[in-house]
Amino acid sequence: xxxxxxRYNPETDDKPVxxxxxxxxxxxxxxxxxxxxxxxxxxxxxxxxxxxxxxxxCGSDGMNINGSNGLACITPLSDVVMPGQKLILxxxxxxxxxxxxxxxxxxxxxxFEKVKPYLLNxxxxxxxxxxxxxxxxxxxxxxxxxxxxxxxxxxxxxxWWNPDKFIxxxxxxxxxxxxxxxxxxxSTERLEALKDPFSVFRCRxxxxxxxxxxxxxxxxxxxxxxxxxxxxQGA
Amino acid sequence: MDYVCACYRSCGGAAMVNRAINFRHSGLFDxxxxxxSAVVLAAYTIFILGNFLLHADMDFHAWKSIFDSIFxxxxxxxxxxxxxxxxxxxxxxxxxxxxxxxxxxxxxxxLRFVFQFFVFLIVTGYLIWGVQIFWGx
Ligand code: SF4
Ligand code: SF4
Ligand code: FES
Numbered sequence: 001x002x003x004x005x006x007r008y009n010p011e012t013d014d015k016p017v018x019x020x021x022x023x024x025x026x027x028x029x030x031x032x033x034x035x036x037x038x039x040x041x042x043x044x045x046x047x048x049x050x051x052x053x054x055x056x057x058c059g060s061d062g063m064n065i066n067g068s069n070g071l072a073c074i075t076p077l078s079d080v081v082m083p084g085q086k087l088i089l090x091x092x093x094x095x096x097x098x099x100x101x102x103x104x105x106x107x108x109x110x111x112f113e114k115v116k117p118y119l120l121n122x123x124x125x126x127x128x129x130x131x132x133x134x135x136x137x138x139x140x141x142x143x144x145x146x147x148x149x150x151x152x153x154x155x156x157x158x159x160w161w162n163p164d165k166f167i168x169x170x171x172x173x174x175x176x177x178x179x180x181x182x183x184x185x186x187s188t189e190r191l192e193a194l195k196d197p198f199s200v201f202r203c204r205x206x207x208x209x210x211x212x213x214x215x216x217x218x219x220x221x222x223x224x225x226x227x228x229x230x231x232x233q234g235a
Numbered sequence: 236m237d238y239v240c241a242c243y244r245s246c247g248g249a250a251m252v253n254r255a256i257n258f259r260h261s262g263l264f265d266x267x268x269x270x271x272s273a274v275v276l277a278a279y280t281i282f283i284l285g286n287f288l289l290h291a292d293m294d295f296h297a298w299k300s301i302f303d304s305i306f307x308x309x310x311x312x313x314x315x316x317x318x319x320x321x322x323x324x325x326x327x328x329x330x331x332x333x334x335x336x337x338x339x340x341x342x343x344x345x346l347r348f349v350f351q352f353f354v355f356l357i358v359t360g361y362l363i364w365g366v367q368i369f370w371g372x
Contacts, residue, residue, distance in 0.1 A: 161333065162335060196262050197331075234264075234267075
């Protein structure tokens with residue numbers, strides 16, 4: 001099978017090229033895209049990509065697979081290509097390429113950092129821990145599971161156009177995770193920091209983020225909740 | 236980083252309302268104006284279409300009598316203001332999406348301001364001209 005891989009070394013190459021590598025796929029098995037990439041790297045050891053856990057937990061191997069972002073390690077080949085078709089791998093769109101499929105995630109992390117993704121609470125800490133009812137805890141489901149793979153942000157046009165000003169789906173999902181936390185007391189300050197025309201309001205509800213999230217999370221819904229909170233705080 | 240939408244400086248009366256209800260300049264304010272003006276525009280469209288349905292044989296005199304009424308004039312002017320606000324916020328947003336350093340490099344800011352300036356001129360031009368038409372005899 002043919003695997004077409006984006007090759008680019010910004011230090012030596014003028015522009016990126018797509019390199020076709022022919023590999024033998026063992027029959028009778030549905031490989032993950034990451035396995036195919038490993039086979040390709042056997043043929044050409046200079047291919048660069050990130051991976052670690054190979055089970056959808058670390059978020060290292062987000063890439064663009066036949067036009068759609070996903071984690072290579074948990075994307076079965078049969079989901080993305082028909083038999084006989086080419087597998088096309090490109091880096092996550094919209095971030096600077098360091099080498100081949102490896103991108104510079106700095107700006108993604110910077111947006112994440114902006115939302116203060118940690119508990120803020122000025123009350124004196126109780127003896128053991130801050131308690132939460134099971135109902136309040138349940139509000140965090142679907143929010144805390146994010147693994148920061150950046151598949152969502154890099155499929156979001158608003159993030160492509162304003163990566164330095166729009167927080168993006170991943171960061172906003174975390175912003176809401178702490179706004180929704182009964183133990184967090186900084187909602188007012190958090191909302192205050194989000195009400196400019198870019199941080200939240202650049203979201204156009206395109207829902208690319210929802211379509212690609214490998215953990216099945218829904219940033220668009222979280223963004224909607226933030227918007228409602230901003231409206232009730234403003235009014 | 237502190238980004239202030241240019242409409243803060245140009246929306247005059249709206250900015251006062253803005254401050255009065257303590258939104259300050261915010262994306263929230265833009266967002267609400269955008270929704271609110273859309274409702275006004277929809278209501279006006281229904282109003283005009285309804286008039287056409289009521290006057291099956293619409294001629295110049297019927298048309299003129301509709302626009303002679305104070306209600307129609309005031310409604311038209313409110314709609315015109317809503318349209319201008321809607322267009323300005325919309326164009327401001329479009330330009331800050333598509334005329335940025337991502338697409339145009341270092342020149343983006345100058346280019347964007349020039350473009351926004353022309354949009355501003357056109358919008359205020361239409362506003363003044365429109366008020367003259369509706370309020371003139
Ligand atoms: S819903 Fe919002 S955050 Fe998600 S991809 Fe669309 S614009 Fe981006
Ligand atoms: S929300 Fe989903 S796609 Fe976005 S970074 Fe988190 S896990 Fe990845
Ligand atoms: S290698 Fe860890 S998520 Fe794919």
